[in-house]
Amino acid sequence: MSGSTCHFRTIVSQPFAQNSYLAWLDHRGDCLVVDPGFEPDAIIEELDRRQLHPAAILNTHAHFDHVAGNQALKDKWPDCPLIIGDREAFKLQEPRENLSGLFGLPLTSPPADQTVSDGEQISYAGFDLLVREIPGHSSGHVVFIWREGDPPVVFGGDVLFAGSVGRTDFPGGDHRLLIRGIHEKLYSLPDATLVLPGHGETTTIGAERRDNPFTA
DSSP: OTTOOEEEEEEEETTTTEEEEEEEETTOSEEEEESOOSOHHHHHHHHHHTTOEEEEEEOSOOOHHHHTTHHHHHHHOTTSOEEEETTTGGGGGOTTTSSTTTTTOOOOOOOOSEEEOTTOEEEETTEEEEEEEOOSSSTTOEEEEETTSSSOEEEEETSEETTEEOOOOSTTOOHHHHHHHIIIIITTSOTTOEEEESBSOOEEHHHHHHHOTTOO
16 A cells, blocks of 8 residues: 555564564554564564554464464464465474474464465555565565555565575575575565564665675
8 A cells, every 4th residue: 555654563582583573554453463473472462552453464484483473363363364375384284394393392383374476466454465485594485575665665584684694504495596586586676675584673675785795
């Protein structure tokens, strides 16, 4: 929705310092919840405080630190769709695949209500979002791009960080694919585009294209 002011709230979940995001537009009571992590109570408290309800739960990928809060949110809002890339969906209910088993914290998530693929467009809470698949950190990782924002916004998960990129040494990782995807699907966006990463500080496409040593 062009012309609407977008508001973001970052909730950092321990022990992995993972960023969960709430995003909403002026004059609306619904919002997006992106990558709910290990502190879903903090997310729910923030939603209640702001009198917001989630229109969609977006998972950029199925690694357990990004999906640990799915169950609590679905318990409270069972009709809210849980959305993830079509090549990631099976990992939600497989501790080995979502890496929780690897860390000795076996975890499962409710299944996806909707899966998305590269190039698809979805609309929730007033946001028209372009889905781009960028594998490399996880085999079916997607990002959600709000192109109509001023500036545009990328809900980026563990693809591109401020001065870094997602690690590729987990099962399904591929450094070459990750870097290629960043160049082809993110660095083509305007310089001012905000990147809301899965860990660390917000950055911009222009700053990373210019200064990120891992994508040079």
